[in-house]
Amino acid sequence: MLTPVVMAGGTGSRLWPLSRQLNPKQFLKLCGDTTLLQQTLARLDGLEITAPAIICNEDHRFLVAEQLRQAGVANSSIILEPVGRNTAPAIALAALSATAKGHDPVLLVLAADHYIADQAAFQKAVQVATSLAEANKLVTFGIVPTHAETGYGYIQRGSVLPVQGYQVARFVEKPDAKTAANYLQSGDYYWNSGMFMFKASVYLAALKEFRPDILDFCTRAFQAGTQDMDFTRVDATIFKDCPEDSIDYAVMEKTQAAAVVPLEAGWSDVGSWSALWDIGTKDEHGNVSKGDVLAINTTNSLIHAEHKLVATVGVDNLVVVETKDAVLVVHKDKVQDVKKVVDAIKKDGRHEHMNHREVYRPWGVYDSIESGERYQVKRITVKPGAKLSVQMHHHRAEHWVVVSGTAKVTNGDKTFLVTENESTYIPIGEIHALENPGKIPLELIEVQSGSYLGEDDIVRLKDSYGRC
Template sequence: MVPLILSGGAGTRLWPVSRRAHPKPFMQLADGQSLAEKTWLRARSVAGDAPILTVTSRDYYFYTRDLYEKLGAGPDQSRFLLEPMGRNTAPAIALAALWVRDHVGPGASMLVMPADHLIRDTAAFEEAVRAAHELAGQGQLATFGMHPTHPETGFGYIRQGPAIEGTQGYQVDAFVEKPDLDTAKAYLASGDYFWNSGMFCFTAEVLLAAMAEHAPEVLAAAEVTWQATATEATPVELPAEPFSRCPSISIDYAVMENAGNAAVVPGDFGWSDIGSWKAISELYQSDDAGNRVRGKAVLVDSRGCFVQGDQRLVAAVGLEDVVIVDTGDAVLVAHRDQAQDVGQVVRQLTELEDEAAIYHQTVHRPWGSYTILEDAEDCKVKRLVVKPGQVLSLQLHHQRAEHWTVVQGTAKVRLGDEEFLLEANQSTYIPVETLHRLENPGTEDVHLIEVQTGAYFGEDDIERFEDIYGRA
């Protein structure tokens, strides 16, 4: 069985912590682990000797790979398909099935898991996976249905059909859309409905046959893309032109809702899709007033509030059922009952072309990271951290000059045609329109302060000529 991790969603409802450049799967929870790390460990527990396949984008590849390696992933344990753009789950799963067919075998099962879900009871999850794996071997398209605990309007539902003899599964009678509150209450009272978890298990050949029957246009576009792909590369990068012709549609709409061989395995393993700040808040212990806090906060005459402050003290007075999230460069204040509407903030920021929709103060790059210390009209100041052996692209800027001062480590600098080393407390100046590159030739991180001066400091004022990460 090959675990397939889908890691591509932006998680806009969890802004300002989840942003396009560092989305929801990379959010750290209270225990210090990210959702992506938890998902990989969960996949490892059921994979046996099979590799774990992750479908993500080039933007997230290096950071995801580094997370997996910190967990002990070897080169043969983690494989990657890199999408040039998001086209929803059906094309991603179709191309993953083609990879499994060609690299593992058409009869191999695929366990499809989003990278941004939380599962608290791993043992119960593994038991449900074994049941789904058995159903997949019988030609079923298995999904996992969660026993509803309250009338949730933010999830799709699955109506349970007859039991499948000799298994722990049931036939799917119907997939139903997210209901209104009264309908959700009726679903809960009937006992015939599960929450649709968005996780699946099926063999590659059964999934591809179902796509040929129910979504032939998706499968055809995926096969054309696969034929144009260097499938033995590491990672496997899907070519943009054929992939862009894949219809953007979910696997639920494309296949599951139309298939006659869909099955559901009931689950009770503490699943959550962590889809809002309300869901995040429920991961924390509350005080006697129902308040939950991460970070440093003072609450006076306040009830039912959630406060997360990563850097600064947050104080709240006389509030009830309010979410406050402070990331240092942005603050969210929302009523708990409207936590699902935070995505509208991101839409407005995107329309305004505000970088707060995309970037944090600290931005992760394949070579390390940078943190914005000041962003003014006449200058921009960053702290760069370059990992051992890593190299920034050979580049120049058309609208800004840069001053580099090394704080820690030894940096190798190319400036025009000249190369030299900079030690701690040494600095250099990069004029506008000058080729330059920064490298860490040592065994410890290089920290340096970059001061930008000029008329424009946007990240799009970078012209790359060489880049070991394929961004040139």
């Protein structure tokens, strides 16, 4: 059986303001009612697979766990990267995890942020690739190009292999427009999808041959790691010194065992707002819209409204995206420059690149409603049975007003219940905790006041989620 390995570690900025550093595109509902990560897993339904392995950043671990729970995916392993080191080390960790108990499965390596329209065509390509992988090939999936794209790397196919695939002749970098047109006309080139399949042992052997330094760091970091709830933590001190490299450069461009299987399934890497418009359902005027949108004399545009009415009049070829804390307006031909906005936000010391107003935590969610020089107001929702960490603050006091449900509050050496329309006060420096002992969500308004209100003024003394 196949073991899916889903790489979910990206923190891209090209889909800002929806995509944020702590909530990137793989965790967003961009192409339907489920997230790209959840769609990646659902795409495997019907294949003979074991529980998947998800590779993600430390900061995203609870997002991944919650989205797996929502999708009904059980017994998966979540491997945490303390720092990003590109795809070659990430896949090495998954291969080491897969072989740790003496097994040697075929790994199906997928990106968590891709869109594929035709599930049947995808699964047919997977079945072809499985035969090649079982014959010790290192297989990649080549997207049959639909136009002369300059934003992707390409794979040139070589001789035909026994089961519908091809030997890889060479990998080539992103071409200029003329070269891309020649590739398209020749019919011998595919877009490099970044999806792979191979036996775990075959990949580790190739890494040992071509990049033994990467394999050494990954092996030592994995063996010195720990298991924390649902998460596999590799040793951060060792892994941070691991060289950074992609699987393409580290292995695929060097090995003689590389094979490519063509994939024609409505694939997109959803790499920009224009790509999202390309795959979206368009109205009679060529518009793709989501949310409360009023488009008058508007054509060929993407309008995305999260919380407010967004109205456009007399515009063409625009992307308009509204969230609680930001609005983006950009011409569709300039969407690659959205990352310049994110760079400017960082340079100005702002925070809109990090997270949304609504921030999800393992215990629930909070919404930063209002803030000023020495105060901040949040609406906090705590799931039934969930508990925030036992903590204290050096610089702020907190007032809690319960809107609905019942709160179990620890305030110093006292523990008591606070119900609807009641409130309590947490002084600066007091050890405290908040818990929902009830059967319905607990909602409360928190008013923080003090000289410093940053999230790093939380001193956790005890935590159910391994954050101390």
